[in-house]
Amino acid sequence: MSKKIGDVILDLQNISLRFGGVKALTDISFNVREHEIRAIIGPNGAGKSSMLNVINGVYHPQEGKIMFRGTERKKMEPHMAARQNIARTFQNIALFKGMTVLDNIMTGRITKMKANFIEHALWFGRAKKEELEHRKVVEEVIDFLEIQHIRKTPVNRLPYGLQKRVELARALAAEPTMLLLDEPMAGMNVEEKQDMCRFILDVNDQFGTTIVLIEHDMGVVMDISDRVVVLDYGKKIGDGVPDEVKNNEDVIKAYLGAGH
Amino acid sequence: MLYREAGQFKTTYAADQQIFPIRQDRLGILVLLVIAFLGVPLLASEYWFSAILIPFLIFALAALGLNILTGYAGQLSLGSAAFMAVGAYAAYNFQLRVEGIPILVSFICAGLTAAGVGILFGLPSLRIKGFYLAVATLAAQFFIVWCLTKFPWLSNNSSSGVISTQKLIIFGHELKTPVEKYLLVLSIVVFLALAAKNMVRSATGRAWMAVRDMDVAASVIGIRLMPTKLLAFAVSSFYCGVAGALYAFCYLGSVEPDGFSLDMSFKILFMIIIGGVGSIMGSFLGAAFILLLPIFLDIALPFLAGLFGLPFASETVSHIQILVFGALIMFFLIVEPHGLARLWQIAKEKLRLWPFPH
Numbered sequence: 314m315s316k317k318i319g320d321v322i323l324d325l326q327n328i329s330l331r332f333g334g335v336k337a338l339t340d341i342s343f344n345v346r347e348h349e350i351r352a353i354i355g356p357n358g359a360g361k362s363s364m365l366n367v368i369n370g371v372y373h374p375q376e377g378k379i380m381f382r383g384t385e386r387k388k389m390e391p392h393m394a395a396r397q398n399i400a401r402t403f404q405n406i407a408l409f410k411g412m413t414v415l416d417n418i419m420t421g422r423i424t425k426m427k428a429n430f431i432e433h434a435l436w437f438g439r440a441k442k443e444e445l446e447h448r449k450v451v452e453e454v455i456d457f458l459e460i461q462h463i464r465k466t467p468v469n470r471l472p473y474g475l476q477k478r479v480e481l482a483r484a485l486a487a488e489p490t491m492l493l494l495d496e497p498m499a500g501m502n503v504e505e506k507q508d509m510c511r512f513i514l515d516v517n518d519q520f521g522t523t524i525v526l527i528e529h530d531m532g533v534v535m536d537i538s539d540r541v542v543v544l545d546y547g548k549k550i551g552d553g554v555p556d557e558v559k560n561n562e563d564v565i566k567a568y569l570g571a572g573h
Numbered sequence: 574m575l576y577r578e579a580g581q582f583k584t585t586y587a588a589d590q591q592i593f594p595i596r597q598d599r600l601g602i603l604v605l606l607v608i609a610f611l612g613v614p615l616l617a618s619e620y621w622f623s624a625i626l627i628p629f630l631i632f633a634l635a636a637l638g639l640n641i642l643t644g645y646a647g648q649l650s651l652g653s654a655a656f657m658a659v660g661a662y663a664a665y666n667f668q669l670r671v672e673g674i675p676i677l678v679s680f681i682c683a684g685l686t687a688a689g690v691g692i693l694f695g696l697p698s699l700r701i702k703g704f705y706l707a708v709a710t711l712a713a714q715f716f717i718v719w720c721l722t723k724f725p726w727l728s729n730n731s732s733s734g735v736i737s738t739q740k741l742i743i744f745g746h747e748l749k750t751p752v753e754k755y756l757l758v759l760s761i762v763v764f765l766a767l768a769a770k771n772m773v774r775s776a777t778g779r780a781w782m783a784v785r786d787m788d789v790a791a792s793v794i795g796i797r798l799m800p801t802k803l804l805a806f807a808v809s810s811f812y813c814g815v816a817g818a819l820y821a822f823c824y825l826g827s828v829e830p831d832g833f834s835l836d837m838s839f840k841i842l843f844m845i846i847i848g849g850v851g852s853i854m855g856s857f858l859g860a861a862f863i864l865l866l867p868i869f870l871d872i873a874l875p876f877l878a879g880l881f882g883l884p885f886a887s888e889t890v891s892h893i894q895i896l897v898f899g900a901l902i903m904f905f906l907i908v909e910p911h912g913l914a915r916l917w918q919i920a921k922e923k924l925r926l927w928p929f930p931h
């Protein structure tokens with residue numbers, strides 16, 4: 314791989330997150346560089362998803378500092394993260410079940426649409442033009458992820474693997490600069506996994522999107538990520554390029570010993 | 574092969590994003606509108622206008638309002654009738670207190686007033702959901718009716734809050750006959766229904782549905798929950814408010830606060846359950862169904878009883894009505910939560926394949 318990895322754009326410093334008595338994250342620091350694929354791994358309950366939730370403002374850590382593009386981030390709501398071009402997918406599919414594939418993906422562009430509800434109601438002003446413009450972008454995403462055939466299908470009628478792909482499409486529709494993926498390949502068969510890997514690499518390659526990826530499949534992680542951070546019981550136990558992490562004593566003990 | 578999209582290839586996204594993308598639907602709507610605007614006024618009797626068609630349109634509008642809130646934005650409300658009351662009394666007061674205000678402007682102002690009140694009572698939705706929110710809107714129902722009875726100013730000091738609406742004058746012409754009122758109501762309802770359709774097929778509607786289906790994902794995508802929910806309350810209450818103004822001005826002519834009871838709110842809720850939650854057309858189907866069923870039973874039951882030579886008491890009709898309603902609502906809640914509109918959809922899908930089974 315001959316891509317350019319840039320400067321640090323996200324720097325997490327001494328993050329601690331508690332839910333009542335449960336320490337989900339304890340004093341975790343790591344950074345993400347522009348254009349890289351950064352994996353977060355660790356056994357079940359290690360705090361991986363919580364980490365993503367901290368990054369895009371769903372959870373607010375009690376301690377620690379988040380530097381995004383060089384400035385310290387104040388406590389913020391998830392919709393603000395979207396406006397800073399951070400998109401994500403969820404571990405448990407979080408599609409809008411009552412909507413079609415197309416509408417789900419169109420929703421991904423919502424921060425870029427400016428028309429207000431009166432323009433929509435009367436179908437004048439920016440309403441029509443925007444719907445068409447954004448439809449074009451959405452169609453590009455649909456082509457990119459090869460889901461043309463299910464465009465008009467209600468998402469709840471799709472098989473699991475395709476739903477995961479639609480969720481990725483919805484995230485990509487926002488043209489994010491940073492994409493957070495929470496186990497995008499969980500529950501997929503080998504073929505679907507290969508497709509998903511290819512899409513992730515293509516996104517990273519073609520659009521230079523920075524990717525933070527949680528994944529349990531070690532083969533995949535070691536294959537596609539540039540750097541890996543390892544969590545266990547809410548603590549960081551390893552951080553580095555795949556080879557380093559693979560040979561790290563603590564990681565082998567804690568992570569691989571846990572039955573993975 | 575009467576109804577199908579095959580052969581209608583969309584070559585542009587614009588064609589695919591029309592308000593009614595399928596040609597037969599477009600035709601169907603057009604035919605319906607022609608019948609409603611030209612055919613019905615020629616054919617229907619005075620009784621039909623004032624007892625069936627006008628209330629049907631008004632309740633369809635209220636159901637549409639509730640459907641925007643509940644069906645599209647996923648916020649349950651039991652206060653629809655109260656928001657209608659706000660609209661009715663607001664329109665009355667604008668006519669009464671603002672010199673020379675055109676009636677249509679007071680209808681709009683009535684809608685806006687209801688929207689404001691709707692936002693106020695929508696505030697709890699930012700913290701609570703589902704059942705608890707329903708209870709909060711129940712508070713709106715009782716509080717608003719109480720206010721209208723309690724503050725004589727709102728009804729111009731009339732006893733027990735009864736108001737008699739002012740004349741309906743549009744462009745210097747007074748609407749007196751049922752057919753004129755029908756045409757006014759029809760125009761307003763058609764306009765607002767198309768506006769609703771436009772909202773739900775664009776970003777506004779997608780934001781509502783996103784909040785309905787999965788609010789965490791919606792906010793992660795960049796949807797601000799608070800304005801989105803409050804907008805749904807505002808638009809919904811606007812629709813109910815206009816419906817209330819029409820109810821007072823074009824249907825009854827004289828209303829009292831207690832007329833906008835919890836019963837009426839439930840009736841509107843049943844309309845969307847039976848017609849179809851999250852469907853514009855369902856609001857119309859549901860309103861037609863709920864209003865026509867009693868009339869139908871009124872005629873059918875004594876007839877059936879007569880047929881079998883059974884004794885028949887008139888109060889039995891209302892008992893059976895309640896039973897039938899209960900059974901239907903349970904049926905739709907359990908078997909077909911998307912109501913008549915969904916059944917219609919399934920029929921269309923079947924028709925699309927007909928006469929070939931596959």
Ligand SMILES: Nc1ncnc2c1ncn2[C@@H]1O[C@H](COP(=O)(O)OP(=O)(O)OP(=O)(O)O)[C@@H](O)[C@H]1O
Nearest residue numbers: 332335337355356357358359360361362363364404
């Ligand atoms: N909203 C919450 N409320 C309470 N506890 C939570 C919440 N979210 C996470 N936790 C707790 O935080 C810990 C870390 O959970 P998290 O979901 O981040 O783990 P994970 O590494 O993603 O695990 P998995 O591999 O199973 O997805 C767990 O003990 C979990 O129970």
Ligand SMILES: [Mg+2]
Nearest residue numbers: 361362363404
């Ligand atoms: Mg997780």
